Amino acid sequence: MEWFVRDFDHPLYFEIYQCKEAEAREEGVALAAMLDLPKGSLVLDLPCGWGRLRPALEHRGYRVVGGDLSPLNLSRHQSESPGALVRLDFRQLPLKSGVADGVFCAFTSWGYFASEEENLRQLQEFHRVLRPGGVLLLDLVSRSYLEEGVSRTENIWFNAVGGYRERVRWSPDRRRILTDRIHHGERFRHDIWIPEDQEVLDCLDRAGFEVQAPWGDLEGHPLDGKSERRIYRATSRPTPRA
Numbered sequence: 001m002e003w004f005v006r007d008f009d010h011p012l013y014f015e016i017y018q019c020k021e022a023e024a025r026e027e028g029v030a031l032a033a034m035l036d037l038p039k040g041s042l043v044l045d046l047p048c049g050w051g052r053l054r055p056a057l058e059h060r061g062y063r064v065v066g067g068d069l070s071p072l073n074l075s076r077h078q079s080e081s082p083g084a085l086v087r088l089d090f091r092q093l094p095l096k097s098g099v100a101d102g103v104f105c106a107f108t109s110w111g112y113f114a115s116e117e118e119n120l121r122q123l124q125e126f127h128r129v130l131r132p133g134g135v136l137l138l139d140l141v142s143r144s145y146l147e148e149g150v151s152r153t154e155n156i157w158f159n160a161v162g163g164y165r166e167r168v169r170w171s172p173d174r175r176r177i178l179t180d181r182i183h184h185g186e187r188f189r190h191d192i193w194i195p196e197d198q199e200v201l202d203c204l205d206r207a208g209f210e211v212q213a214p215w216g217d218l219e220g221h222p223l224d225g226k227s228e229r230r231i232y233r234a235t236s237r238p239t240p241r242a
């Protein structure tokens with residue numbers, strides 16, 4: 001089974017990521033503003049998770065459709081923030097081409113697949129469902145921030161604030177970050193491709209996007225070597241390059 005099918009669709013996931021509930025308001029308001037589309041725009045929240053950012057998108061006046069692979073997340077989303085929801089896999093979105101004005105992809109939700117072809121396909125699918133001129137907001141952790149943080153604790157088990165054990169390390173080729181967690185005796189393993197900045201730009205270009213200079217934080221400062229995030233606002237070109 002691919003790691004992301006189990007890790008996110010487990011009741012303990014909500015405990016491990018509980019801190020993200022408190023951050024939702026600040027993140028949601030800032031990221032929804034960065035998407036910067038007119039009121040009434042149709043925005044796909046992909047992936048929507050348990051819907052923590054949906055209120056901010058709706059508050060901004062967007063019409064929102066959420067999509068996610070995890071039935072557990074979708075069910076929590078429907079009870080806490082009801083709205084249009086679709087169960088889907090990024091690699092083949094069950095949505096018509098050109099339907100959306102925006103795709104909102106928050107909290108490092110790209111790079112999950114084992115092959116770079118599949119990760120590119122996710123962006124190509126985002127491009128396919130956007131109308132020409134539609135906008136993708138892609139919010140990723142910054143690679144240099146991770147490199148700095150992991151260098152101090154790499155491969156060491158520690159007690160995380162949420163009450164679980166955690167160990168973070170790079171894959172042998174240093175292209176993926178492997179996060180092991182043990183909580184209530186259950187083991188979890190996130191395995192995420194962390195591309196170089198230029199690789200992100202190349203993939204967005206190949207998928208058919210025109211990218212403006214990335215931001216490095218929620219305040220809109222430019223990306224630099226100390227930024228924690230890298231946030232890309234990319235506009236859909238009419239036809240993707242091969």
Ligand SMILES: C[S@@+](CC[C@H](N)C(=O)[O-])C[C@H]1O[C@@H](n2cnc3c(N)ncnc32)[C@H](O)[C@@H]1O
Binds near residue numbers: 046091
């Ligand atoms: C880190 S969470 C982010 C959720 C949301 N964007 C947020 O900020 O709260 C990643 C989400 O991606 C979903 N996911 C993982 N793999 C997926 C796939 N192949 N297709 C669609 N969703 C997927 C998970 O179920 C999970 O809800």
